[in-house]
Each structure stands twice: as structure tokens, then as C-alpha cells.
Amino acid sequence: MKEESRVMDREAMDKSLERIAHEIAEHIGPSDEVAIIGIKNRGAYLARRIADKIERIAKKKLSVGALDITLYRDDLTQVAAQPIVHATEIDFSIDNKKIILVDDVLFTGRTIRCALDALIDFGRPGRIQLAVLVDRGHRELPIKADYVGKNVPTGINEVVEVRLEEADGKDEIVLCRNKV
Amino acid sequence: MNKKFAWTRKDLLGLEYLSAEEIEFILYTAGSFKEVTTRQIKKVPALRGKTVVNLFYEPSTRTRASFELAAKRLSADVLNIAAESSSVKKGETLIDTGKNIEALKVDLIVVRHNCSGAPNILARAVSSSVVNAGDGWHEHPTQALLDMFTLKEKLGRIEGLNVSIIGDIAHSRVARSNIWGLTKLGAKVTVCAPGMLIPEGIEKMGVKATTDLEEALEGADAINVLRMQFERDVAVAFPSKFEYLKNYGITTERLAKCKKEIVVMHPGPINRGIEMSSEVADGKNSVILEQVTNGIAVRMAVLYLVSMANDNRKTNTKASLGA
Numbered sequence: 001m002k003e004e005s006r007v008m009d010r011e012a013m014d015k016s017l018e019r020i021a022h023e024i025a026e027h028i029g030p031s032d033e034v035a036i037i038g039i040k041n042r043g044a045y046l047a048r049r050i051a052d053k054i055e056r057i058a059k060k061k062l063s064v065g066a067l068d069i070t071l072y073r074d075d076l077t078q079v080a081a082q083p084i085v086h087a088t089e090i091d092f093s094i095d096n097k098k099i100i101l102v103d104d105v106l107f108t109g110r111t112i113r114c115a116l117d118a119l120i121d122f123g124r125p126g127r128i129q130l131a132v133l134v135d136r137g138h139r140e141l142p143i144k145a146d147y148v149g150k151n152v153p154t155g156i157n158e159v160v161e162v163r164l165e166e167a168d169g170k171d172e173i174v175l176c177r178n179k180v
Numbered sequence: 181m182n183k184k185f186a187w188t189r190k191d192l193l194g195l196e197y198l199s200a201e202e203i204e205f206i207l208y209t210a211g212s213f214k215e216v217t218t219r220q221i222k223k224v225p226a227l228r229g230k231t232v233v234n235l236f237y238e239p240s241t242r243t244r245a246s247f248e249l250a251a252k253r254l255s256a257d258v259l260n261i262a263a264e265s266s267s268v269k270k271g272e273t274l275i276d277t278g279k280n281i282e283a284l285k286v287d288l289i290v291v292r293h294n295c296s297g298a299p300n301i302l303a304r305a306v307s308s309s310v311v312n313a314g315d316g317w318h319e320h321p322t323q324a325l326l327d328m329f330t331l332k333e334k335l336g337r338i339e340g341l342n343v344s345i346i347g348d349i350a351h352s353r354v355a356r357s358n359i360w361g362l363t364k365l366g367a368k369v370t371v372c373a374p375g376m377l378i379p380e381g382i383e384k385m386g387v388k389a390t391t392d393l394e395e396a397l398e399g400a401d402a403i404n405v406l407r408m409q410f411e412r413d414v415a416v417a418f419p420s421k422f423e424y425l426k427n428y429g430i431t432t433e434r435l436a437k438c439k440k441e442i443v444v445m446h447p448g449p450i451n452r453g454i455e456m457s458s459e460v461a462d463g464k465n466s467v468i469l470e471q472v473t474n475g476i477a478v479r480m481a482v483l484y485l486v487s488m489a490n491d492n493r494k495t496n497t498k499a500s501l502g503a
Contacts, residue, residue: 071224087215
């Protein structure tokens, strides 16, 4: 049996992304070239949304990309089902750019480690920052987010599910735990 | 594409054994790897720490090089063994060679052999993954996959396409793998060659056979022109090389009567002026060099998928033994 409790609804999620976008926009200098790169799959949708908001707030055109990190994972043989390799879509140079890496949930930090490795294979960014919708704790690596939508304290066996319109038909975040 | 699909085979032995969904899945994965091959740093760490052995009992430059580059771009270590210079010469059997390679803790064996079915025997004997790089007249699955990948890239689909395979059908593993793959994905396949080079009963594979080139070219969305293998026994099938160009060679004049966007493929190496004129080989319909480029992406996908499936299989076996 799975028990779910809702952490965020559609409205709260939009507010949260709006706030992240404002924070990022505040830190964009006049000479900064900024690119928003989301980690597939859900991070890529969030990156698109945040980029749209920043473009509106800062009146500045951003490059937007999507990163597939499957080939960089260190736990490939530990996950039950084999993940599908999707294409990375970064059709611009990341050299010297300020990169905002976007993911839905920050947990152990291992995904971000993979993403950093993958990104650096594309060039030499001027700076990389991290934006996440949810930070649920339990880090296994020294990684910290620069922009956080919401801190959600969780138990190690709980699962934070971010559902997005683009992938799941509706926007919400739920905390799932197995009922004993 | 089905998001729940997972590749579970430790080997790739031929397209005959695969479902349409499995073939589509390889092609999709190859698309992701193609992006990797366009990067400035064309290397990902997916097979870091794995070793790939290219075990070639037949001479090959392009297929071996393609597999070697594919493995290296996945960060695997590669060892090349050419049978002419190995203990095979001293009488070692295929299974013994396989077991010895496995004892070297090798994860993947890419094998080319002049006997049909040799990779199947090897795959049963070892727990490493086995990938068929061409066996006798049987199959050359990665060639057919890269042909289909290129076709899909050019025309957007496979289903419903008219594809003609022209050349020595009887002795061609490329033809056989293409027929299996294309028909599974819903293409209409015609094979065309001089009568002696069309095996009897080929229609049972779901293709149309003809000795008339014009018939094969008419309405074709793509043609796959096979190499005349003079080093094998094809010379008996027609009087001279020039006779072949005259009757079966793809020339500018013949191409002019085809669909304007017809895709011209050839697995290489080309005999210019025999199965195809130079103008056609270098012309705007030709995708021959793109096939070579795509070959690396397709082989990366295959090596990656079989290796991951084999790792999962071993993990699951361990887990069930523990429980």
C-alpha cells in the first residue's frame, strides 16, 4: 500500500518557480551570458519554464538545453529496470557561459555529480549553479543547491514525486511512503 | 516509443531473433548516441572498466574499425584478435578460444566468422555478451541496423517504404539481415539479382524476387546495392564484370527514371563501375558515407544495451541466489 501526501499543488509550484526565476534574474550581470540546462526528463521541462519566466523578468534571451545523464550514472547496474538513453540537446557552446543546471529533486547529489561530469565534456563553462524545485536532504556527496523551491524533510525510504503537466498531465508534488 | 520497454538480451546474434519493438528500441537508442558522436568530446563513460574483444576470423577493416571506435567512445578497453595470427591456426576450437577470452575477464566479444551460426555457438558457451559482426551467409545485424537507421533518418520512417536490395542476395548476410529487419518494421522489400544469385524460396522471407532491375527500381523509395563479392564464387553467375554493370549496375540514366528522392545505400566497399557508377556513388542521392558515420552510433547502442542487460542479468541471478 502506498500512502501519498501532497507537498505542492499547481499554484504553489508556479509560485515557487516564479521565485526561483526572480532570484536567478537578480544575479544576472549585464555582461553575463546565461544558459539554462535541465536534467532529463523532468528537469528539462522545469528548465524551459524557468527560462520563460526569466526572459520575461530580465528581458534577456537565454539559451536553453536538456541534458541526458544516463551514460554518466554510477548506479546503472543497481537500478532495477534499464533506463532509456535519451539524446542530450545542447545546441550552443557552453564555454564561459553562466550555466544554471535545473533538476526537480535534489536527494543524494549523485545525479548532479553525473550532470557536472557530462556538462564539462561539452566545454568549459564560466560558472555552474544549481536550481532545484525540491531539496529533500540525505546528501551522499558535498553538493548544494543555489536556488531551492522548497525544502522538504523526508525519511530515507520515502519518495518525492514531482508530476508535471508536460509528462504526467498535471502539476503537483507528492510525498509517497509505503504503509506497513 | 514504449517508455516501459527494457532491453534484456545479453547478445545480438541476428535480427531474425528480434521483435519489431526491440529493433525500434535499438534505433531509438542509436539516435541518442548519434548526438554523442557529434560532440567535440565524443566520449561517454558508459562502459568504463569494461573490455571488448574484437574476434575476427575473416579479414575486415571497416566493421572492425567501426566497432573499435564505438567501444572506445563508450570508454571501454579494446583488444583486437585476428584469427590468422592466433592459436586458431594451431587448431583451437571456437568454444575453447571463447572460454580463454572469457578467462581474461572480457565483458563483450564481437565476433566475425566465415561459418554461419558461429556467434550463436559462442554465445551459448560463454557468459560474456556476444555481438555478431557477420557470420558466413547468415546475418550481419549491425550493418542492417545502420542501414535502417540511415533510412529512417532520411525518410522519417521504415513502415510502408519500398526498399529494393540489389546484388548477390544468395551469398549476402547483409541482404538477409536487412530482409529480416525491414520486413519486421513493415517495409515492402524486393530483392533483385541475376537468377543464379537469388536463393530458391527467398519469397518465404516475405519479399518479392525479380531478375529485372527496372522492376526493382520502379517506385522504390530506397535501394541497397550490395557489393559483388569477386573473392567469393560469384563469377560463375554472369559472364563479365562489365556485363554486370550493363544489366544490373546503378547508373545515372537508370537513377533518372526513379523517384527523385530515392535513397541510395551501399554497405561498402564499392566496386566503382560494376554494381554502381561513380556518378551515382558520389551523387546527391547517395548516403554511403552517412551510413559509415551512423555505423558508430548504432554499434555504440548495441554494445551499450547488451552489456547493461548482461550486468542486470548477473545482478538478478546473484540476488535470487541470495534470497
